[in-house]
Every structure is written in structure tokens, then in C-alpha cells.
Amino acid sequence: MPRRHVILALGLLAVTLVAVAFACRLWQRQQLTAAALAGVAPSPDVSRWPAEFARRLQADESAIRAGRQPTEALARLATLYFANGFATEAGRALATLRQLDPQDARWPYLVADLKLRAGDNAAAEVALREVTALAPGYAPAWLKLGDLLQERSAFAEAERCYTQAAAATPGEVRAAFALISFEAFHGKRGDPRQELLQLVAAHPGIKPLHDLLAQMNEAAGDAAGAATQRRLAAATPRYLPLDDPWIDELYMDCFDPNRLSLLSGKMEREGRYEAAVARLNRAIALAPAEPALRNSLAQVRIVANQPEEAVTVLRQAVVDCPDDPALRERLAMLLRTGKRHDEALAVARAAVARWPQNAAMHTALGQALREAGQFEPALATLRTALELDPTQAEAYYATGYCLFATKHRAEAKVALGKALEIRPDYAEALQLRAALAIEEGDVAAAEDPINRLMALRGGADDTRLLYAALHLIKGNLARDAGQPDEAARLYRAGLTVFPDFPHLLREAGLLARQQGHADEARRYFQQGITAAEAQGNAAQAAEFRQLLAQP
Amino acid sequence: MSPSKPQSSFPAWLGALCVVAVVALGVVGYLLFRQSATIASAAPLVSAPSAAKPAIAYEPIPIGFPVEGNPVITHVAIADLDQDGLQDVLVCDGRTDRIGWIRQFPRGVFTEQVIGDPIAGPAHVSVCDLNGDGRPDLLVASMGKIMPNNDRIGKVVVLENLGGGKFRTRVLAENIARVTDVRGVDLNGDGRVDLVVGQFGYDQGEIRWMENLGNWEFRSHTVLNQPGTIMTPVADYDGDGRPDFAALVSQDAEEVHLFRNLGGGEFRDSVLWKAKDESWGSSGLDVGDLNRDGRPDLVFSNGDGFNVGFTEPSPWHGLQWLENRGDGNFAYHRIGDMPGCYSPVLADVNGDGFTDIVAVSGFNHVNDAKAVWMTAWLNDGHQQFTPVPLAHEPTRLITLAAGDLDGNGVPVLVTGGFHAYPLASHMSRVTLWRRK
Numbered sequence: 001m002p003r004r005h006v007i008l009a010l011g012l013l014a015v016t017l018v019a020v021a022f023a024c025r026l027w028q029r030q031q032l033t034a035a036a037l038a039g040v041a042p043s044p045d046v047s048r049w050p051a052e053f054a055r056r057l058q059a060d061e062s063a064i065r066a067g068r069q070p071t072e073a074l075a076r077l078a079t080l081y082f083a084n085g086f087a088t089e090a091g092r093a094l095a096t097l098r099q100l101d102p103q104d105a106r107w108p109y110l111v112a113d114l115k116l117r118a119g120d121n122a123a124a125e126v127a128l129r130e131v132t133a134l135a136p137g138y139a140p141a142w143l144k145l146g147d148l149l150q151e152r153s154a155f156a157e158a159e160r161c162y163t164q165a166a167a168a169t170p171g172e173v174r175a176a177f178a179l180i181s182f183e184a185f186h187g188k189r190g191d192p193r194q195e196l197l198q199l200v201a202a203h204p205g206i207k208p209l210h211d212l213l214a215q216m217n218e219a220a221g222d223a224a225g226a227a228t229q230r231r232l233a234a235a236t237p238r239y240l241p242l243d244d245p246w247i248d249e250l251y252m253d254c255f256d257p258n259r260l261s262l263l264s265g266k267m268e269r270e271g272r273y274e275a276a277v278a279r280l281n282r283a284i285a286l287a288p289a290e291p292a293l294r295n296s297l298a299q300v301r302i303v304a305n306q307p308e309e310a311v312t313v314l315r316q317a318v319v320d321c322p323d324d325p326a327l328r329e330r331l332a333m334l335l336r337t338g339k340r341h342d343e344a345l346a347v348a349r350a351a352v353a354r355w356p357q358n359a360a361m362h363t364a365l366g367q368a369l370r371e372a373g374q375f376e377p378a379l380a381t382l383r384t385a386l387e388l389d390p391t392q393a394e395a396y397y398a399t400g401y402c403l404f405a406t407k408h409r410a411e412a413k414v415a416l417g418k419a420l421e422i423r424p425d426y427a428e429a430l431q432l433r434a435a436l437a438i439e440e441g442d443v444a445a446a447e448d449p450i451n452r453l454m455a456l457r458g459g460a461d462d463t464r465l466l467y468a469a470l471h472l473i474k475g476n477l478a479r480d481a482g483q484p485d486e487a488a489r490l491y492r493a494g495l496t497v498f499p500d501f502p503h504l505l506r507e508a509g510l511l512a513r514q515q516g517h518a519d520e521a522r523r524y525f526q527q528g529i530t531a532a533e534a535q536g537n538a539a540q541a542a543e544f545r546q547l548l549a550q551p
Numbered sequence: 552m553s554p555s556k557p558q559s560s561f562p563a564w565l566g567a568l569c570v571v572a573v574v575a576l577g578v579v580g581y582l583l584f585r586q587s588a589t590i591a592s593a594a595p596l597v598s599a600p601s602a603a604k605p606a607i608a609y610e611p612i613p614i615g616f617p618v619e620g621n622p623v624i625t626h627v628a629i630a631d632l633d634q635d636g637l638q639d640v641l642v643c644d645g646r647t648d649r650i651g652w653i654r655q656f657p658r659g660v661f662t663e664q665v666i667g668d669p670i671a672g673p674a675h676v677s678v679c680d681l682n683g684d685g686r687p688d689l690l691v692a693s694m695g696k697i698m699p700n701n702d703r704i705g706k707v708v709v710l711e712n713l714g715g716g717k718f719r720t721r722v723l724a725e726n727i728a729r730v731t732d733v734r735g736v737d738l739n740g741d742g743r744v745d746l747v748v749g750q751f752g753y754d755q756g757e758i759r760w761m762e763n764l765g766n767w768e769f770r771s772h773t774v775l776n777q778p779g780t781i782m783t784p785v786a787d788y789d790g791d792g793r794p795d796f797a798a799l800v801s802q803d804a805e806e807v808h809l810f811r812n813l814g815g816g817e818f819r820d821s822v823l824w825k826a827k828d829e830s831w832g833s834s835g836l837d838v839g840d841l842n843r844d845g846r847p848d849l850v851f852s853n854g855d856g857f858n859v860g861f862t863e864p865s866p867w868h869g870l871q872w873l874e875n876r877g878d879g880n881f882a883y884h885r886i887g888d889m890p891g892c893y894s895p896v897l898a899d900v901n902g903d904g905f906t907d908i909v910a911v912s913g914f915n916h917v918n919d920a921k922a923v924w925m926t927a928w929l930n931d932g933h934q935q936f937t938p939v940p941l942a943h944e945p946t947r948l949i950t951l952a953a954g955d956l957d958g959n960g961v962p963v964l965v966t967g968g969f970h971a972y973p974l975a976s977h978m979s980r981v982t983l984w985r986r987k
Contacts (some may be wrong), residue, residue, distance in 0.1 A: 001562075005562065005565055008565060009564075009565055009568055012565070012568045012569055012571075012572045013568065013572075015572045015575070015576070016568070016571050016572045016575045017580070019572065019575030019576050019577050019579050022579050023575065023578045023582055026579065026582040026583065027582060030582060030585060043864065048916055048919075060578070084866070085830070085865055085866045086866045086867075087866065087867050088866075088888070116827040117826055117827055117828035117867075118826060118828075118885070119824045119825050119826050119827075120883070121882055159691065163932075173634045213722050256865070258830070258856075258865065259830060259865070262829060262830045265829075266829065359853045391695055391696065391702070391704045393702050421703070421726050422702045422703055422704055422726070423701075423703060424703060424726075
């Protein structure tokens, strides 16, 4: 065979093989592209969305059409739609991804989230079952599946889900709580109350934990324990945190400030402050002129106990959004509660000058004047505020405060009464109303606001003090009425809430001695000495020593 | 030397190999062509709006007081208040805190007058003869303030119809969480009209029914301790002859509840549907027999944009219905997407004998002439709905009512403009819409 034929043959063979290989690859790619294209929904109108969002949609869609890693491009497209609330488009892309990339549990997980949002629990359950099979270590999927199963009374399966969630995230409060909560209502094993006590000790200040413990204490006949837990629940706005990375991480793909703001609110309630701030900062970057976002950011900083950062946020906000009165009001409030009276007054005065018909601005100025101790001008300003809008609880409270401070007690009571009519849970107004009543020895008038305060924020020192003072007065009245046992009971009740209240310790000790309970009296006086010494009150300690020394 | 037979310089097998190579290259070429065609066939990113000619059209006619400032109409209702045989329009005006009566007299002439005392944040008005004197009274839900507020500034107010166009204001409940709906119906079968009261509140809200004890005395019974109630339509949902009520509960929940009347003033609450999405934006609920099976269905919308003061619509806004399958069982159906969807009402707007739905938009693109602010969802008789745009202006409509205002059996629509947010354009107060 001629050599040139051999060379030609080998060349043709090589060309053929390369062409076949190339064609196979092209064919495969085209099959994949066609499959991925099935997941691309007709493009929605995004002309009013940020250009970057439209550009990214375009880029991903083009990549799919060009067959450039179409599965990856479809995944980006799906998450982009998902993160921005385009449920129809996201749903279609995710359905295709479940076929193209069946081992990735994120796709059915996102599908489940979409279904849950639209109230389609049956479809969500199917998707979540798939997720838990693919990624048994992902606790949020177990928790959501458990909740769904519990809702439809499939308790045995739900219990298994919660157990799996707790096992997947040992030490994490959400999963542990879900299991304990389930056991408390439907379970048949263990001692959920003990477990909950441990969980509360490890994670104090989470509302659902205290709420559940209150119920369990009540069921166990522990009324005092239940009341304590209810007070703690009322005192905290914090909900259970749920770290859900597969969804949480998508916020960087979100171009909707409204959605970001809602996400941040959820995270704030869960105590995930930095995550909330990150979302709000992104939202502000997208909508820099929107004052509500600045207000939300300041709110997160306040809740996170970062008042200086909150002031910084609001200072910048009033520059960037000069036409929003609420921001000025908030800034004035923050400055006055931070005792920066001159700054607060300056901000509030400027706001009143700018919006003279806005009742809230007058109230803000009245509050700033009140806080600065300028009660007469405050009263004049608050009068204007209430003429403009007579439904402002704050204005009534501030009026009551100023009237009290200027010795107009009867008028102060009326104003506080109005504030509490509008806002029955107004803690500051309740406190002032109770203090007024205590000062006057009016037990009947003090009782209701103090009870309400105890329910609202029973752990606060000022509330405990009022409670103890009320019980001191009631105890003294009972003692003077010749009911020593009742008096002793009332003193004890006061000391349960405020064990170091010296007046109660003194009276309780004296009464105990009078009743012939020498040991008990000694304990009270001893406790009085310890408390006085701890507070550095030498004179009081000396008085208790003297009482202790008396026969 | 004899001439030799010429030797083949190109063997057949080599020719075949050439053909194979050419075919392979051809296949590659074809596949490349197909790929480029796929890329070229990409649809435009922004789909063009449908150019289909609308099957029906409505003509807007402003009625009542003229636009002054930014109108904040929170609710409109249709009723024959003076019992002259002509349907009138009732208006909750959140800007002036007044209830307006747009009286129709004579037919086709509408004149507005303010009735009763000022009512802070009126959110809903309904009509019923509460005291049995034969004259329709007005039940008004007073929020105190329309914008978010957790204070107890809500009231249940009755404008007692004294006849002759005179009304006496009676406050039946006050210092309660903001009230968003009040409806009158005899719930306990004692012959007196009781009240169903929805209270949105904010962080705290509730649903109560107020038992009519006679002589304007009422006793409240709480049936739900949860904020966010928007509407509480009454009907006999379970077909047991006793009136029940449904509730659209927003805020933290986004749920549709059914309170089944067990008799004796007892109600059983069940959640018919729930969106596990706090940004869902529930916005309106209406009751009616959509599929003509004799059972009252529920149609509800999500399109609320109140969350943080933004006024843009969201992609998930839209319309859905809960099909009543009897005995308290309901099936969910999504009808379609509609930006900023609010206040769905049921009416046969094209006269084909099937119940259609009309809904308005409270939040849409104000400066976009193509934005649709009112849409009819035409029912093909099999509960498949085709959206037909009815209005590209006026903007920001959150309330809609339908009724036979012309007395010819053709539904007339009435809308209210809610312009509490910036970007006011093409504002309206109260608009009457007649079919062209």
C-alpha cells in the first residue's frame, strides 16, 4: 500500500474520530441545554427592577441557551428568581433542576419553601421528604417536615423528624425546643420539663421557651413558677432562631428592598442582629431614599443595645431623607433617652418648625422638654400636640409626668388614665400611676397597674420595687387591723419578688418576733444586714444589727 | 512492452473513509448550526404585554365630593340607605375621618353628603337594621388610625338611621384594638342582630362577636386572639342553616379562618388555608358561589404593600379562591398573578351567566401608563379565568364594590382611591364604572 494512502487513511480516521467525539459532546451538550431550557420560564417584566438584576437574569439565560454549563446557569437563575419572590419562574427552574441535578437537596428544599409559602402543604411534604433522604444532616428540613406532619396529626413520624433535627444540630436551641415541645404535648418518653428547664437556663430570654415552661409549670401545679415564666416571656420579644443557610445565603441575590426589610425584621425577632443589619444595609444600598429602611436599621441597633450606632444611623438618615418627619421624631427620642438633652431639643425644635401641623413632632418636643426638666414649656407643647391629635398615648403620658412633677397630682392622674386607656400596656405610664398611688398609700389604685406591670416586665427592678412596696403597705394595713397572719403572708409575698427590700425585711422581722417566731425574725434581720452591706449602706446594716441584738 | 492497465491511485476503502469523515464533519456542522439557532431563538427578556382586545370595557365617572388633597378612601359599599328603590354608595373617608353617603336620586344622579359625627380612621362600613326599626343603620369599623399602630384606639360605631337623612352616632365598643370590619347578623338565633368584629390591631388584635342584648347593650365574646384581621364575611359556609363567618388574618399569620357556628353562641375555629410567608400581603376576601354549586366559596387577594412604606407591587401578588366542598372542607386554587391586588368582588360582569371576579390594585407602578389598576377575571364556566384589564387609571385603588346601581341587572362598579403614599398621580376619590 502506498505510503501516502496510509497517511491519508490515518488522517481521515483521525478527522472522523475527532468529529465523532466532537459531535457526541455537542449532542450531549445540546441535550443538556434543551433540558435546561425547559426550566426557563417566559421572562417576567423586570424593567423597573435594578439593572443589575436584569443583567444577571439575561446573562444566566444566555448561558443556558449557549450551553455554557447550562445546569449551573439554571441553578443561578433559579436562586435569583427565588430570592426575589418570582415564585412561578423559580418553581419552573427548580423543577428542572430536580431532574438535571437529582442529588442536590437544595432544589427540592427551595421547592418546598415555595410550596409552603403558597399554602400547598401536600407538595411541600413530598419535597421535604426528598430533601431529608438526600441530606439527612440538614436540620431545617427535618423541622419543617416535622411541623407539617404534626399539623396533620402524623405524630409518630413527626417525632422522628424532630429527633433527627435535634441529632443533626446538637446544642442548637431551635431543634431541641421542637423536640421538647413535641414531647410535652404528644410524646411518651423522657421528662420534657426537666429538659426544658436546662434549655431555658442555657438560652434565656427566648419567648417561646418561657411560654412553654409556663404551661408546663402550670400543668405540674407550680403556679409561682408559671407566673415567673410568663413574666419572662412577656419581657422578651425574641423568638427562636432558625439558621437556614440554604435560604439565608440567598439574600445577596435579592434586589427587592421590601423583601430584604421583611427578612431583616424576622432576623431581628430571632436575635440575629448582624444578619438583620446586613440585609438592611443591602436594602438601603438598593433604595437609599427610603426612610423606613433607615428607621428599621436604627430599630435593630436599639434592640441590639447599640444606641450610639442607632444615633449614627438616624443622623445620616435625616441627611439622606430630609423630608421624613418620623426619622426626626425617632432621633429626638433616642437622644433624649440617652440624656443628650440639648441635641434632642435641637432636633425636635427643628422638626416642629418644619412640620408645625404634625402632632407627633410636638409630642417629640414635649417629651424632650420633659426629659430636660422643662416642665412648663413641655406642658404647653404637649397641649398643642393633643389638640392636633387627641389619640396620642405618649402625649398624655408626658403630660401626666409633667403635671406630677409640678405637683398637680389630680390632673396627672387624669392624663395618665387617658394614656392607659389608649395603651393599656404602656409600662412607663403604669409605673408612674402606681408610684403615685403608692405615695398616697392608695392600695386599691396601685394594685391594678402593679399587677399589669408584673405581667409586662416583672423582672425589672423598678417593677419589683413597686410590688414590694405595695405588699409592705398591704401588710402594714393587715397588721394594724389585727390580722398578723395575713400581714406575714403579704410580707412574704413581697419578699419573694424582692428579697432584699429593707423595709419589708424590717417589718417582717418585727412581726415574726412579735408572733414568737424568733428564728424567723433572726433570718430576716440577718438578711437585712447582708443586703445593707452589699449595698454599702452602713447605717441600715447597723439598724438591722441592733434589731438582731434585741431579745 | 504492452501498455499496462492503469493502477488505481485511490482505493475504494479510502473513498469510503473519506465519505465517513465528510459525514462526521457534516454532523458536527449540523449540530453547530442547531446550537447557534438555539442561541438566536432566545426570547426577549421582557415579554411584551398582551395586545388582545379586551372582551369588556368600563367607563369611569367620578362621583361624590371632588378630589381635595390626597384622597384616602378606605372602603366603599353599595346599599339603598334611604329605601327609595335606588342603590346609593357609602364611603369611608380616611382623610377627613367621615362617612360619606353618595345618594342616588333621581336615577343616575349622585350627590354626596357627610353623615354622623367624625369617626377616626373609618375602615369599613356595612348596612343592617340593628335595632329592628325597619331602617337600615350603618356599622362602621373605626381603626383610630389607618397606619400601623398598636394602641387601643379602635371603636365599633353605629350610625343609627333616624330617618329623613338623620343619623345618631352610637359607640358600641371603644378603647379596643383597631377595628377593620363589622358585620351584622343574628348569630345565636335569638332574633336580634349580633355583630362580627374583626380587629387588626397591630401586635395585638382579635376577632370578637358582640351579642346583642337589646337596648343597645352588647356583650363581647372573643373568638380569636391574634392580630391582623382584615375582613370577616358572613355566610352559612357549612350549610347547617346557621350563619358562620370567615376571616382573612394577615400580619404574622397570613391565614384564612372559618368560624363554624355550633349554635348557642359557640364557634369552632379552623384554619382553611395558610401561607407560611410573612410577606404574602393578604389584602381582601369576598364570599360568593363562584362555581354555582350552591355553596359559598371564598375569593381572596394578596397585594398589600404596607409593610415598610414601599409602594411597589411584588411578583407573588395575586388572586385565589377556596372552593367550598361542603362540611367545612375547602380546596385552594390560584387564579392568577396581579400586582398589588386588592378587594376582589364577585359579579357576572360580562353577562354570560358565570360568576367573574373583579379586583383592583392598590400598589403598582404609578408613573407607568401601562400599569393596570383594575382587572376583570372572566370565568369560562369551568373556573378558568382570563384577566381583562379594565383601567390604567386612576391609580391606587384599594376598595371596590359591585352592584346594580342602574337597576338594569348590569353590575356597576365603584372604586375608592387610597393615596396615602408618595408619587401621587391620576388620583381619584370615588369613581363609578359603567360597562360600555
